[in-house]
Amino acid sequence: MPDSAAISAIPPDTPQCLQVLVVDDMPASRAETAQRVREAGHRAVEAGSGEEALAVVAARHVDLVLLDLLMPDMDGFEATRRLRAREPYSWLPVVVMSSMSGADHFVKAIEQGADDYLLKPVSPELLQAKLRNIGRALELQTRLAAQAMHNRALFDHVGDAVLALDGAQRICDANRAGLALLGLSALPPDGIPLHSLIPSGLPPLEPGDARQVRIERNLRRADGRESAAEIGMTGWPSGSAARVSLVLRDLSERRRLERLKDEFLSTISHELRTPLTSVLGALGLLAGGAAGELPEQARRLTEVAQRNGERLGRLIDDVLDLTKLEADRMMLNLRVQALEPLLAEAVQANADYARRLGRTLQVVAPPPPGLRAEIDADRFLQVMANLLSNAVKHSPPEQPVEIRCHCAQGRLRIAVRDHGPGIDPAFRARLFEKFSQAEQTDRRSGAGTGLGLHISRLLIERMGGKVSAVSTAGHGAEFVVDLPVWRGGAERTLSQPQVMVIDGDPRARDRIAALLSPLCELHCLDDLGQAVDEAAPAPALLIADPAGADGPLDTVCVRLRRLAGPAPVLLYTDAIGAEQAGAHGFTLLSKRGTGNDAFLRAVRLAANLAGD
The missing domain is CATH 3.30.450.20 (PAS domain)
Incomplete structure (x- = not known):
């Protein structure tokens, strides 16, 4: 199979046997030229006229034509023109021959399509040199054609x-x-x-x-x-x-598999979680003495079953959370929250787990009083529970797990530090990847699923922050949550309380209402004509789907701009392209495959409320 290197590096002395057609109406001259072609190591085919030459080319493969210019009936000029016309997309070299003095006739032949010329009587050395050069060019043409066929075959087999x-x-x-x-x-x-x-x-x-x-x-x-x-x-x-x-x-097959995965996870949620809840409830009753005092050995077995049942429940929760996050289907309830009581709640919620393992949690530096951030409180507590429980598991009993908060440049850093063996440098790059766990020889590896840190990273990123880790082997590890501080005087709302929604799909309107009603006052309409008829005031933000509106899309966009006034317009639709939307100064968001978080981010971006 030829390659580009082979094409660009043809040896200068590559021998190639050419099929040469010698065309001359003079038998002696024709035979002499054909003999010299054979002496040069090539094959010669003879023709006595232009018509005969055309017939030979039509019937068999020919690499090169040596053509006498002065012939009766069809001279070399006409024969050259007709040869070139019948091979428009491939190169058939034509070298004209003549004993006439002067260059005018050779210029005319080249203008008709000839590639080169020879003076008669033909010099054997010059003929051999020209045949060698043409052979190299033909070899290159063959290789280029093979490479083109190879590339086309690759192209077609994708x-x-x-x-x-x-x-x-x-x-x-x-x-x-x-x-x-x-x-x-x-x-x-x-x-x-x-x-x-x-x-x-x-x-x-x-x-x-x-x-x-x-x-x-x-x-x-x-x-x-x-x-x-x-x-x-x-x-x-x-x-x-x-x-x-x-x-x-x-994406049809991928979407089908995603639906199957969702159905499978739904089965896990309902068919496994429900009986698991019953099992854990029964175990709790047994441990609490509902069936009488248990022997010591039975009590220990009950505790083991409870711990493993709780671990299985956490695994189910992690898998469901991960699936929702990666599909952008998890809706975060973002609110401006005071961080000091939330952090205290996280420490208190995990203090009992730490005591059971003989460890302590110590808040060395709490967040400043009144400091707030726009976060989902429940998901923030989930992240802190993950970081604190990891630190507890890997800390020695004599050293507390330390929580430090530091605020600078509009951001709050919450650091959770343990004094355990630290993180293996070879594992650090994979620390926040899903299903990542250190080697079993590393004491930091526990009985987890390898999902906790990955889920924590995704959750914090969706709250506008980031999670990182620093560690020195043998000197513990520190996980840091970095969040933007809320600087407003009240909870974030859109620029004005009024947001207008124009969408002919009631399901889409219901979804938008569920997402935005906690943040603003909504005015939902079926179509653009209804908004015009009601003479609705200009909103702070207009969200619209122009699909189904009367008139060309450009005209509809002009009407939307007139209705919105100076307010931003978010087109939540698949009926218009980004270029067409951008021409009117609109933000475009596709309905297909856009999750709740992505929608809310687009709303904030359109309303110039992207954060600090």
């Missing part, structure tokens, strides 16, 4: 659809999977418009931009069906033009 766009947003090339997606056997010469496949369009990408941009869009297939696809976009130059390549991966 399982995903691959498309190329020109500067006019038209599909100008496609692999086999792309043609199948388009329902075509071949693309027309001028390509087809992209919007016939992707109605909502694509975000702008400079053709020379080599960054890989990944987005999701709905595809309209040739049979009219719509399906979701992940699209990778990359710009690349193509000679004087520029192209954008698209790799489209069908």
Whole structure:
């Protein structure tokens, strides 16, 4: 299989036996030239006229034509023109021969398509040199053609659809999977418009931009069906033009598997959690003496069963939390909270666990009184419980687990420090990855699932913060939660209390209301005409889906801008492309695959309330 290195490094003395057609109406001259071709190590085929030469080329493979210019009926000029016309997409070298003096006739022959010329009588040395050079060029052409076929075969055997766009947003090339997606056997010469496949369009990408941009869009297939696809976009130059390549991966199977996973996890939640709750309740009753005093051995076995049942319950909770977080389906109840009582509650909730293991929790530096942050209180306590319990497990009995708070530059750092063996440097890079646990020889490894720190990181990041760890082997570890401090005088709301929602889908309106009603006053409407009829005042934020509105999308966008006034507009829709939305100054958010947290972040961004 040829490669680019082989193509660019052809040895200068590579021998190649050429099939040479010698065309001359003079038998003696023709035979002499053919003999010299054979002496140079090549094969010679003879023709006595231009018509005969054309017939030979049509009937068999020829690498090179040596053509006399002065022939009756069809001279060499006409024969050259016709040879070149019948091979427009491949190179058949034509070397003209003449005994006439002067260069005019050779110039004319080259203008007709000839590649080179020879003076008669032909010099054997010059002929051999020209044949050698043409042989090298033909070898390069063969290798380039093989490389092109190889690349096309790779292109066509890619399982995903691959498309190329020109500067006019038209599909100008496609692999086999792309043609199948388009329902075509071949693309027309001028390509087809992209919007016939992707109605909502694509975000702008400079053709020379080599960054890989990944987005999701709905595809309209040739049979009219719509399906979701992940699209990778990359710009690349193509000679004087520029192209954008698209790799489209069908998400139908992935979405089906996600639904199966969700159903499986729902089964875990209901079919395992319910009986587990009953088992733990029964064990608790036994341990409490509901069935009479238990023998010492039975009591110990009951305690073991309780501990392992509680551990199984935590595992179920962790798996469900992880699934919701990674799918962006976990809704956080973000509120401006005072941090000092929350941290005290976290310490108190974990103090009993620490006492059972013979450890203590010590708040060395509490947060300043009145310091607040916008967080989900329950999820914050979950994160602190994870960090404190980990520290308790890995701390020696004689050393307390220390909690220190430090506020600087608008951020609060909550550090949980233990005095255990520290974190193995080889494990530190994987510390916050899911299912990551240190080697069993490391005393820091417990009986956990390897999910706690990963879930903690995801939760804190969704609250606008971050989690990190520092450790020196043999000198303990310190986990730090870094959160932005709330600087407002009251709980965060949108710029004004009024948010207008225009959406013809009642389910979408209900979802938006559930997410935003704790934060602002909502005015939900079915359509744009209703808002105009009611002469509603300009809101602080307008959230709209223009799908189904009367008139062209651009006209609808103009009406939305007029209705919103100076307020920002968030288009929560799949009916419009990012470029079209951006042209009107709107923020665009797709309904498909957008979780609750992503929606709330988009609302804050649109309303210029992204944080401190």
